[in-house]
Amino acid sequence: MGTTDVTDPRYYHRVVDCQWACPAHTNVPGYIRLIAQGRYADAYLLNRESNVFPGVLGRTCDRPCEPACRRGRIDADPVAICRLKRVAADLRGDITDRLPKPATRKNGKRVACVGAGPASLTVANDLLPFGFDVTIFEQSAEPGGLMRVNIPAFRLPASVLDEEIGYITSLGADMRYGTRIDSMRALLEQGFDAVFVGSGAPKGKELDIPGRWDAPSQVHIGIDWLANVHFGHVREVAPRVLIIGVGNTAMDCCRTVKRLGATDVKVIARRGRKQFKASPWELADAEEEQVEIVEYHAPRRFVVEGGVLTGMEFDRVEWHTDARGRQVSTVVGETTIPCDVVILAIGQDNAFPWIETDIGIDFDQWGMPTVDKATHQSTRAGVFFGGDAAWGPENIIWAVAHGHQAAISIDAHCHGRSVAERPPEGMTLTSAKIGMHAWAYENAYDLASRARMTHESLEKRFADLSVEVELGFTPEQAAREVQRCLNCDIQTHFTASLCIECDACIDVCPTTCLTITTNGDSEEALRTRLSAPAVNTDQPLYVSDGLPQTKRVMVKDEDVCLHCGLCAERCPTAAWDMRTFDLRLPYAGQGAA
Amino acid sequence: MTSIxxxxxxxxxxxxxxLGLALRDYEGAMSTLCAGCGHDSVTAALVQACWELDLPPHRAAKMSGIGCSSKTTAYxxxxxxxxxxxxxxMPSVTSGAAxxxxxxICIGISGDGDSLSIGLGQLSHAIRRNVDMLYVLENNGVYGLTKGQFSASADLGSRxxxxxxxxxxxxxxxxxxxxLGATFVARSFSGDKQQLVPILKAGLAHKGLALIDVxxxxxxxxxxxxxxxxxxFTRAHEVEAVHADFIPLRHAITVGEGSEPVQVVQLHDGSSVRLRPTADDYDPTDRxxxxAHVRGCQARxxxxTGLLFVDETGKDMHDFLHTVETPLIDLPYEQLCPGAAAMDDLMSRYR
Structure with missing residues (x-):
């Protein structure tokens, strides 16, 4: 197996599982360490560099980082990364003087953004400080997109959203509220240097089965219904409600109907719990509010009697794996569940009726625009897509990641550079050694189990639609939870030429990550010769150059390394060193002048 | 020292x-020896050997004297x-305990100072008595605790x-x-656990004193x-004279695997050790x-290294002294102390 090239930032980046999994590559261990030091404002600003909305995401993120967290491979529960982010936001104090400042000189480039959701706002955040004029067209009267109208206030208070969006709009964005874009052609004719489409996936999926249109006032589309609740068009709901679908929108719908007076709320799923799309924590929060989850029920028809919806008929199904490994269902019975209202939360579609087909923007057979994965540019130069508008529904953190990349492209496009030449990622690697046995991080392993979030009492939360359910971690809870982080960004850095093969690192490693062995064959063969044979082959192996005395190689299985630094402490020659890895992500405005 | x-x-x-124990259940306290000390690797090899042998920790007695090496027993x-x-x-105290x-299961850990200078007489007589113990001599050629003076094992011309x-x-x-007539003599290297671990296991299973110079x-x-x-230097000059594979009890022995000549020595507890000399004229069961072979190597x-000599037929201290099978602690008081009448009777015989 070849020598591992650790000068490529991607190697050490991958070791930081949370940062690698985060679409925006937020420096998670870095900000957790700042929280541990009580530096909440610094933690918030480090967060904001990459994810722009720490307060919002600290409450609503889909948390791709947490399933990836190394701690989850050690003692089952990952670090509560998401809610620690909220701690940084809650306790940051006044940071306004440390935010980016409006540009003092304009660069004469004009950018239009369609929709004021997280993707467009990120584009504006990245471009405004460099003198771009950014105009954001938003059909409703307030910015935020789905963050505002689809996420209920009991999960995300409006004040949090207003404050973080305010940081961006105060950079000088030209906000055109109540302005719906009906024609891309007309928009292009306004002479913008670039157009960014961040209009989301606004069309809820239909369930066109018998009876759907017989009692239309009692059947709703989830995201539209949530928006109507947000705007105050819907203030109450009948007692018996069925939610069809079991994603995160369904969870928001079922919890909202409970607050509007429904007493019998059932969420209906075609599949079993393991296949649910909803995040496990959102499912748990809904069940805490006495929402019933009904598995293995496939909708057959709406039961409408005399123009009034009285229930819904379902096939009861069983799932099994067919010969080709696919999940197929068989009907084993049928059942009718009485109800007064049905809310459909079975997914979202994109819709671009306002983009003309003859202006050079190509769409595929499913009506999705052809967008380059790296540059976010459509088939028409200067028109970019991001967020749910680009490749369909994702979550907020993906929209932010898209916004950053699109901003880089827009910057390049407006200055006549190739959008395809992406600025490289960089890294800094500095020794964390600050004394004989002292490191610039806390390397002791804390046995604490994951902190539990405190929730508002059921009584109080049902009293008002906007009472926030999660109370956030106390500083004491946060102080304990941060110690569970394994500091994966403090890398074990090896210098083969210094090694005397004394075995000290191998003997001391608590999780048997290290091996000195002969090289010269495949990775598979090498994995069988490790001190502890690798069980998780998704994690990379580090392989050193040949060692000076025997020409064998040092091999490290990254899988369950605790980053405790004992290998470096027991190394007599500092061949092992703990080094702080800081990934330098490219952003707009950093390209060649 | 380590910080955590x-x-x-x-x-x-x-x-x-x-026994349902993990390797780490055989560990001890964190080492306070210098980072990179060979003794820590010997410790790791002992942990490995004891774990692989299913050695019940409560049956072991770790004996040591003074020196860096003698701290090993804590780890x-x-x-x-x-x-x-x-x-x-250490050898006297171990003799008493045994x-x-x-x-x-007595595990004595000593060093070149503890065993070859101040304790040379003790080592010699423990060998003569053939105390049933594993005797690990962690040999580094210097007095490390007093900052590096030559010890009795330092080679001529070594700087x-x-x-x-x-x-x-x-x-x-x-x-x-x-x-001196030792019945189990081996030499190994802290940086070669593949060699050291089987030798430690064989030494633990050996009846009598098993001396391993590491x-x-x-x-x-x-x-x-x-x-x-x-x-x-050790890596460059080490020549493995005999390769030893330890074969636990109840393990199928297939003598003559491969083409190399193999000698199988049945150990006291039913396990065995397969010896593969690397030189044609070398017999590890012939003292x-x-x-001659070790002297020859020295001259060159x-x-x-390797399990250089083993004789499983020798008598050990228990045979010489006719010690009782039952641990003294388990004997009834009347048997341990015959009483005043028996004492008087004994004394009268010398009058």
Whole structure:
């Protein structure tokens, strides 16, 4: 197996599982360490560099980082990364003087953004400080997109959203509220240097089965219904409600109907719990509010009697794996569940009726625009897509990641550079050694189990639609939870030429990550010769150059390394060193002048 | 020293041995030896050997004297008995412990200072008595605790860290043990666990004193150029004379695997060791052959390693002294102390 090239930032980046999994590559261990030091404002600003909305995401993120967290491979529960982010936001104090400042000189480039959701706002955040004029067209009267109208206030208070969006709009964005874009052609004719489409996936999926249109006032589309609740068009709901679908929108719908007076709320799923799309924590929060989850029920028809919806008929199904490994269902019975209202939360579609087909923007057979994965540019130069508008529904953190990349492209496009030449990622690697046995991080392993979030009492939360359910971690809870982080960004850095093969690192490693062995064959063969044979082959192996005395190689299985630094402490020659890895992500405005 | 305790976390593929214990259950306290000390690797090899043998920790007695090496006993088998004795007196204390309790598995850890200077007489007589014990001599050629003076095992011409050459002839514990009639004599290297672990296992299973001279470099005072006990020098000059594979009891033995000649020695407890000499004329069950081979290597500037000599037919201390099978602690008081009448009777015989 070849020598591992650790000068490529991607190697050490991958070791930081949370940062690698985060679409925006937020420096998670870095900000957790700042929280541990009580530096909440610094933690918030480090967060904001990459994810722009720490307060919002600290409450609503889909948390791709947490399933990836190394701690989850050690003692089952990952670090509560998401809610620690909220701690940084809650306790940051006044940071306004440390935010980016409006540009003092304009660069004469004009950018239009369609929709004021997280993707467009990120584009504006990245471009405004460099003198771009950014105009954001938003059909409703307030910015935020789905963050505002689809996420209920009991999960995300409006004040949090207003404050973080305010940081961006105060950079000088030209906000055109109540302005719906009906024609891309007309928009292009306004002479913008670039157009960014961040209009989301606004069309809820239909369930066109018998009876759907017989009692239309009692059947709703989830995201539209949530928006109507947000705007105050819907203030109450009948007692018996069925939610069809079991994603995160369904969870928001079922919890909202409970607050509007429904007493019998059932969420209906075609599949079993393991296949649910909803995040496990959102499912748990809904069940805490006495929402019933009904598995293995496939909708057959709406039961409408005399123009009034009285229930819904379902096939009861069983799932099994067919010969080709696919999940197929068989009907084993049928059942009718009485109800007064049905809310459909079975997914979202994109819709671009306002983009003309003859202006050079190509769409595929499913009506999705052809967008380059790296540059976010459509088939028409200067028109970019991001967020749910680009490749369909994702979550907020993906929209932010898209916004950053699109901003880089827009910057390049407006200055006549190739959008395809992406600025490289960089890294800094500095020794964390600050004394004989002292490191610039806390390397002791804390046995604490994951902190539990405190929730508002059921009584109080049902009293008002906007009472926030999660109370956030106390500083004491946060102080304990941060110690569970394994500091994966403090890398074990090896210098083969210094090694005397004394075995000290191998003997001391608590999780048997290290091996000195002969090289010269495949990775598979090498994995069988490790001190502890690798069980998780998704994690990379580090392989050193040949060692000076025997020409064998040092091999490290990254899988369950605790980053405790004992290998470096027991190394007599500092061949092992703990080094702080800081990934330098490219952003707009950093390209060649 | 290290700044933190070793985290109590195991690799997910970590297995349990026949007693349901994990490898890490055989560890001890965190080492306070210098980073890179060979002794820590010997500790790790002992942990490995005891775990693989399903050795019950509460049956082991860890015995030591004074010196860096003698600290080793603190770093493995945290749930065992132990006695950290006076300088050089570990063999006597172990003799007493073994005599009092035949059920103990005695593991003595010593160094070149503890065994070849102040304790040379103790070592010699423990070999003669053939105390049933594992005797690990962690040999680094210097007095590390007093900052690197030559010890009795320093080779002629070997240079100290300050640059002086040693002018006194060394005591080679392997040749000494062979000359004194030891029944199990081996030499290994802390940096070669593949060799060391099977030898430790065979030594633990051996009836009588199993002496293992382990070259265990002192990373602080004897790992420089000019040293003959450094990691680099040992690697460059080590010649494995006999390769030993330990075969536990109840394990199918297939003699003659491969083309190389193999000698199988049945050990006291039913396990066995397969010996593969690397030289044609070498017989590891013949004392004179072993002595001649080690001397020959020495003359060529080579360090002969491996299980150099084994004789499983010898008598041990228990045979010489007719010690009782039952540990003294388990004997009824009347048997241990015959009483005043018996004493008077005994005394009257000398009047």
């Amino acid at each position: 305790a070793k985290p109590p976390v195991r690799h997910p593929s970590a297995r349990l041995n026949g 493995f088998l945290k749930q065992s008995h132990g006695f950290n004795s006076v300088h050089g007196r 005599a009092a309790n035949r059920g103990l 100290s860290k300050r640059g002086e050459a040693n002018e006194q002839a060394p005591i080679d514990p392997v040749l000494l043990a062979l000359a 070259i265990s470099p002192c990373v602080s005072f004897n790992d420089h150029e000019g040293s003959t006990k450094s990691y680099a 004179d052959s072993a002595y 500037g080579e360090i002969a």
